[in-house]
Every structure is written in structure tokens, then in C-alpha cells.
Amino acid sequence: MSMRSSTRFRSAFTGAAVCSALALGTVLAGPGAAVASTETGRNSTAASAQAACSVYWKTGVDYAGLTAGYSWAWNVVIRQGDTGDRVREIQCLAIYHGYSLTVDGQFGPATKNAVTAFQRARGIGADGIVGPSTWRQLRK
Known part of the structure; x- marks a missing residue:
């Protein structure tokens, strides 16, 4: 894997992880959360x-x-x-x-x-x- 491909993969993976974490935080907070x-x-x-x-x-x-x-x-x-x-x-x-x-x-x-x-x-x-x-x- 080239350096450029590795960087693109890492960026895509990090972005997906952040989106997942935000979605999970919303689900865990539940209704009525401040x-x-x-x-x-x-x-x-x-x-x-x-x-x-x-x-x-x-x-x-x-x-x-x-x-x-x-x-x-x-x-x-x-x-x-x-x-x-x-x-x-x-x-x-x-x-x-x-x-x-x-x-x-x-x-x-x-x-x-x-x-x-x-x-x-x-x-x-x-x-x-x-x-x-x-x-x-x-x-x-």
C-alpha cells in the first residue's frame, strides 16, 4: 500500500469512527438528556x-x-x-x-x-x- 493510499484509508477510517461515536453518544443519551x-x-x-x-x-x-x-x-x-x-x-x-x-x-x-x-x-x-x-x- 502506498503512503498516499494509507493516508486516504486512515482519513476515511477516522471519519467513520467519529461519525459512529457521535451516533452512539446520541443513542446512549436517550430522551430527556440535557x-x-x-x-x-x-x-x-x-x-x-x-x-x-x-x-x-x-x-x-x-x-x-x-x-x-x-x-x-x-x-x-x-x-x-x-x-x-x-x-x-x-x-x-x-x-x-x-x-x-x-x-x-x-x-x-x-x-x-x-x-x-x-x-x-x-x-x-x-x-x-x-x-x-x-x-x-x-x-x-
């Missing part, structure tokens, strides 16, 4: 894809709990103004526990309000900041 936009926001003409926010049980080396697959954080402090996968994890877990949020990775006022309400409902310090005790409760 949806997160993966649009970068840098360019208004950028294509966006929809990703499922599906929560499942995970067993780690030292502990087990719920996760959405964005982060396995337990002791990291996350607060309003933070961004990224840990925030997406919080948003997905809050949705799993019945709170209405958009999964965008931005810890804004809506996420803070949901976290504060969750903390009140669980009887832990209601400050809107996700620290170790809030992580533990989110992962139950």
Missing part, C-alpha cells in the same frame, strides 16, 4: 454541534459517584466567573438533580442560583460556590 452547545463563540459563522449531557455512575481509585464525563473533580473550588469543563460538570449534575440550566461552561448568575438552591436543599452552606462538600452532594 444538551450542551460546543460552539466556540469566537466566530458567529462557526458551525456548532450538539453534545449530550448524560450522567452516569463512576468508580474511581478512592471514591465513586455521579459524573457527566467532563471532570472528576471533588476538591477543586469553582465559583462565579469560572469557565470550562468543571463548570460543565457542575451544570450537568445540577440538571440531573432537577435544576434548569444551559450547559455552556460559563459559571454565571444562573449557575450560581442553581448551585445556591441545591446547597439550601441539601442543608449545606448556601454560598453559590462549589467546594468539596458541594461536589460530594452533586455526585450523590
